[in-house]
Amino acid sequence: MSKLQKAFEKAKEKGRKAFIPFVTAGDPHIEDTERFVYALDKAGSDVIEIGIPFSDPIADGPVIQRANIRALDNGVTIDKVFDMVAKIRKTTDVPLVFLLYANTIYYYGIQKFFERCQETEVDGVILPDLPFEEKEEFGIYAKDCGVDIISLVAPTSKERIRDIAKEAGGFLYCVSSMGVTGTRDAIQTDLKAMFEYIDEYCKIPKALGFGIANKEQAKALKDYADGIIVGSAIVKIIEEYGKEAEEPLVRFAEEMIGELA
Amino acid sequence: MSKAGRYGEFGGQYIPETLMNAVHELDEFYKKCKVDSTFNEELRELFEEYSGRPSLLYYAKKMTEDLGGAKIYLKREDLNHTGSHKINNVLGQVLIAKKMGKKRVIAETGAGQHGVATATAAALMGLECEVFMGEEDTIRQALNVFRMELLGAKVTPVKTGTRTLKDAVNAAMQDWAKSVEDTFYCLGSVMGPHPYPMIVRDLQSVIGKEVKAQMIKKEGKLPDVLVACVGGGSNAMGLFYDFIEDKEVELIGVEAAGEGVETDKHAATISKGEVGIFHGMKSYFVQSEGGSIAPVYSISAGLDYPGIGPEHAYLHDSKRARYVPATDREAVMAFEYLSRTEGIIPAIESSHAVAYAMKIAPKMSKDKIIVINLSGRGDKDVASIARYKGVEINE
Numbered sequence: 208m209s210k211l212q213k214a215f216e217k218a219k220e221k222g223r224k225a226f227i228p229f230v231t232a233g234d235p236h237i238e239d240t241e242r243f244v245y246a247l248d249k250a251g252s253d254v255i256e257i258g259i260p261f262s263d264p265i266a267d268g269p270v271i272q273r274a275n276i277r278a279l280d281n282g283v284t285i286d287k288v289f290d291m292v293a294k295i296r297k298t299t300d301v302p303l304v305f306l307l308y309a310n311t312i313y314y315y316g317i318q319k320f321f322e323r324c325q326e327t328e329v330d331g332v333i334l335p336d337l338p339f340e341e342k343e344e345f346g347i348y349a350k351d352c353g354v355d356i357i358s359l360v361a362p363t364s365k366e367r368i369r370d371i372a373k374e375a376g377g378f379l380y381c382v383s384s385m386g387v388t389g390t391r392d393a394i395q396t397d398l399k400a401m402f403e404y405i406d407e408y409c410k411i412p413k414a415l416g417f418g419i420a421n422k423e424q425a426k427a428l429k430d431y432a433d434g435i436i437v438g439s440a441i442v443k444i445i446e447e448y449g450k451e452a453e454e455p456l457v458r459f460a461e462e463m464i465g466e467l468a
Numbered sequence: 469m470s471k472a473g474r475y476g477e478f479g480g481q482y483i484p485e486t487l488m489n490a491v492h493e494l495d496e497f498y499k500k501c502k503v504d505s506t507f508n509e510e511l512r513e514l515f516e517e518y519s520g521r522p523s524l525l526y527y528a529k530k531m532t533e534d535l536g537g538a539k540i541y542l543k544r545e546d547l548n549h550t551g552s553h554k555i556n557n558v559l560g561q562v563l564i565a566k567k568m569g570k571k572r573v574i575a576e577t578g579a580g581q582h583g584v585a586t587a588t589a590a591a592l593m594g595l596e597c598e599v600f601m602g603e604e605d606t607i608r609q610a611l612n613v614f615r616m617e618l619l620g621a622k623v624t625p626v627k628t629g630t631r632t633l634k635d636a637v638n639a640a641m642q643d644w645a646k647s648v649e650d651t652f653y654c655l656g657s658v659m660g661p662h663p664y665p666m667i668v669r670d671l672q673s674v675i676g677k678e679v680k681a682q683m684i685k686k687e688g689k690l691p692d693v694l695v696a697c698v699g700g701g702s703n704a705m706g707l708f709y710d711f712i713e714d715k716e717v718e719l720i721g722v723e724a725a726g727e728g729v730e731t732d733k734h735a736a737t738i739s740k741g742e743v744g745i746f747h748g749m750k751s752y753f754v755q756s757e758g759g760s761i762a763p764v765y766s767i768s769a770g771l772d773y774p775g776i777g778p779e780h781a782y783l784h785d786s787k788r789a790r791y792v793p794a795t796d797r798e799a800v801m802a803f804e805y806l807s808r809t810e811g812i813i814p815a816i817e818s819s820h821a822v823a824y825a826m827k828i829a830p831k832m833s834k835d836k837i838i839v840i841n842l843s844g845r846g847d848k849d850v851a852s853i854a855r856y857k858g859v860e861i862n863e
Contacts (some may be wrong), residue, residue: 215767255603262629263761265747310755314758315759337484338485361484371485385649386645
């Protein structure tokens, strides 16, 4: 069982679903991201997602797009993110997952990237623009280095879910809504129908993400999956409070975790 | 092509999972259309009765004599309905959209030519249409915005990133991820995820097929050199495709060098780019440190794109085609030259191809033949050329 899967097990033992917050590396500064990771870890997060900024994050909505721009303007590079992770690893072994676009890895060098993930103990990567069909090119190196490539399934995936779930590593990222990331007032997808497919084929933990912004939504949706992922709502807090975001982040994370029992 | 959707190592389908079923569905549906006689007959009729195909292959006698070298022919895609080659692709794709039962088409546009063509076809076939256009381009090409609105389309200015074609593609893909169930994405060039590079190339290949037949009729032989401008690369791919196996025909794509490839203000993807993954495909892209997509620049909104279609990347790597840069200055000179010499105002995009042909023609012997793809007409560019030259006109 991978470290990511153990994290879901641990949450289960505590009688709740896993909480997976997302922060963009370098927003507002890389030192702040490091502090935010510690804060979110202390608040009880089970896995932490770290977004590596990219100029054109096509799967992301306006909130995370703005965070990407702030981070790039501050000169964040993937090497700086790896250095930050190496520092974080001296303090905590909370499972860490990178969210990044395929070109960032391709440009860095696929093999070198996964070797550095292994060195710094990054547990998994989410590549929103790398579907099942294109996974192999990256997957062979990821596997060699013991890094999970997290697969995504969407409301439109339907019968594709079977093949995707069969080869998925770590946890299955279940996209709750059409479109891009971002907070939504309501989730329109027929999740019941979507999870009938998923539950039939998926043997690893399932995390639900895209558009989950508050504790009411967390409470209403938690039963579908083994964990929930919250991105834009957290990035919004960072956008509002900047360097001072630690406290509000902890408050938010604790509130959300409280609803996941 | 080694496997579906690949041209050598290039191409593929690097897009969010949400869109994967849609591209597979399109691939399947298109395969059926391609061999369906009704579809082909309807498309032929649209080409001939609506957009005015075949387009002329015009012998540019004055230009030839003036340059004193190779014989120059112009493939007059500028004479198509809506004023550019873009209509060839769009009539096909919107017809496919209609047959798939989609209610709405979306498109990205740079110069506005693809947007105008899409709005036109959507009006003709009774589909709702929304065009995404970088805010910067809505200013550079304000008339085309109004033209699209006249045709009943909604034009959405894109205010993210560099506010140009790249960002318009991002916005269209993001809209599609939300609306994919009832919406068809009418992509404007030989780029994006498979099957788009293939579909757009097939639909544009009518250009090269006509050139071949027209040339054999006029000259009794194949041309020696084909020249076309390349942004994403659809007019070039359309011209080149039928000649790929004719190894004696030289294929030249002309990229936008902006203020020069030695500056950082250019859009010369092959000359200055690196292999990467973006907008659904593996190809060459102009990139900055860390693999972010770099801002590009060209006077021509239609060539102002940081990538190139995957089949061009393959033609470049396999050395079947050659890609060369032309600067803003050279393009503007060619724009004026063709206007004065032949009485034909070319699009500023096509002017890049004219500029390169003007460089090589005088060095070639008189029995050689160059075909320039005049992919669009220049009416849309008159105001921006005036601005470039510092002439004040009241639009």
